[in-house]
Amino acid sequence: MNLTIEVNNNIITANQGDTILEALNQNGINVPTLCHIKGLFPTGACRMCVVEVAGRRNLVTACSEPVMNGMKIKTHSPRVIESRKTIVELLLSNHPDDCLYCERNGSCELQDLSEDLNIRERRISGQKNKYKLDVSSASIVRDPEKCILCGRCVRVCEEIEGVSAIEFVGRGSKTFIGTSFNHGLNLSTCVNCGQCIMVCPTGALKEKGHISEVKDMLANPEKTVVVQYAPSISVSLAEEFGLPGGQNMIGLMNAALRLMGFDFVFDTSFSADLTIMEEASELVHRVQNQGKLPMITSCCPGWIKYAEEFQSDLLENLSSCKSPQQMMGAIIKSYFAETEKIAPENIYSVSIMPCTAKKFEQQREEMIQNGISDVDAVLTTRELARMIRLYGIDINKLEPELADSPLGTRSSAGKIFGTSGGVMEAAIRSVHYFITGKEMVKFQVKAVRGLEGRKEAKINIGELEVGVAVVSGLKNAEILMEEIRNGRNDLHFIEVMACPGGCINGGGQPIGTDEKAVKSRMMSLYDIDEKDAIKVSHKNPYITELYDKFLGKPLGHKSHELLHTHYQKRDVN
């Protein structure tokens, strides 16, 4: 039912059941928010979104108040503005004054609000909080001094990821966001997904930076510095440079990486193809030999740590395949090192990922053989953008270049790994070929596409009906795993990604990523798939060559040594 309300003397319509904030936003009226996360239950805690409603004595929080017919609302009356201004002034009163040194300088919501509300003097001086920086995690750095206690990280961690590594600790002015018993994040249940960073309004949460190590290595003449980038990087980088979302920057990115001094530029989509060769073969093997089913993907390091902590009875269901990042790393330090005649210890292998959990994955002990790690440093999309600026590169003035051969050539199946459902679709394409010996008539598997948290389909491959499910956001994974534990047995293959929508919405992506941006990145990936000639991993000529010359066959001895791994239960609290 449509309601009519009056906002700032204009009549607008609203939907019954919406909050005031939703009604205002639908009509293009902006009200600032801090603690609000679209799609999650409102807390009304920060009171930034207050509006004046005629007949109500107190200001009303727009995010939590349902809209009612005939409401008369003022969104920017002097009283409302004064109230919002005081809230920000109070938040600033104990906030560190080091904007110039802050990671989020320029992308800070507190800074923006203070600017929007025209705050030009320190009216309220408070005692500064003194907390220790938590640098214990391989992925995420926490600075509680910069925290304004909006609680968005706590809610994302609990409601989207089902992890609850962090919580409000203490009371009143001594409240802070902490882990259980104030241990470092590394000892907590944190899965390193970085979704908390994506929702943090300030610099209280950020990735553990690897820029300075990479910079040093680029300047070291004894090192061959090799870089790989994940499928979703090329479609998210544009936003960091103010360009339209979803624009594919791959050629310009290759050029920029070479200008920075990377000796070889490779595409993780190539090793995504390799992952598909191994993972699809593993699935076929499990199906034909009564192996453990459903098989669950293992590309996402956030999901892997989560499974080791919370779903350890299902670890046998996980594919033993390493992730594309680690497969590429292993191939670079073996096959590539051999063919280029470079000692593996003189190769410095960098990966650019949309992900903070990849920083954790890179230093897992399973990913290091004889003291040589598959990958040496991981940069997020944000760090890549920072490096491009640091090296003074004007990305708009570059000429597009191709990645290096052979590890830079991909099929489009490897490229769609970047979006939720992509691994599934790429795997189905190859499984179909492996089982029937024929290619699919139409490669698109529409049922597993889209940004919904859970997608399911039944797909006929030869005489077999394959049940598949795709989930993103670990809370959705938790629900599905519970169904399996309770006896659900119609599924053969499950794809899990920790971040909602997959890597295009990863914890290492540009700050300010919203639904629209994620969607445009997804469209861009499927568009690339549409236009590409080679749409299946097993037809990537360089993959075939890699097996012929080096690996032998999928699931073979060499593959097991280099491309597969194992998992173990983790006791955390």
Add this chain to the structure above:
Amino acid sequence: MKTTVQEILDQYPDAGRDSLIPILQQVQEKIGFLSEESVIEVGKYLKMPASKIFGVATFYNQFRFNQPGKYHVQVCRGTACHVLGSATVLDEIEKQLKIKTGQTTKDKLFSLEVVACIGACGLAPVISINGEFHAKVTTDMIKSIFDDYRNREE
């Protein structure tokens, strides 16, 4: 053998998160504080993350996370004590025992807690050590009070 915590949990069949605080209170009563292990055990039983339980428990002054010392020192920070200088008394105690509120000394002899009002405003500022009240405490008196307890150990 059942753990102490398990014995407590047995008294709460089909408990939900609304039973959290009574359970924590009983755990603290039995083992003197909320150990990390006990919080994890309670969390598994109530299907609550340890971080959430820690969050709830730190909200209340009544919960401790360190093994209490042989002598448990309670410093009253109620209004009357505050007016008569309990803040400086607390500072001095923290300095002399070399611990912060909520902690226990290395020799496990003293632990320190701040309480809101122990109902002895006429004796302000007042501290209570294992239930023994010390009235009208000044910073000069603190050393001899603690020495007295230390001497009992010899």
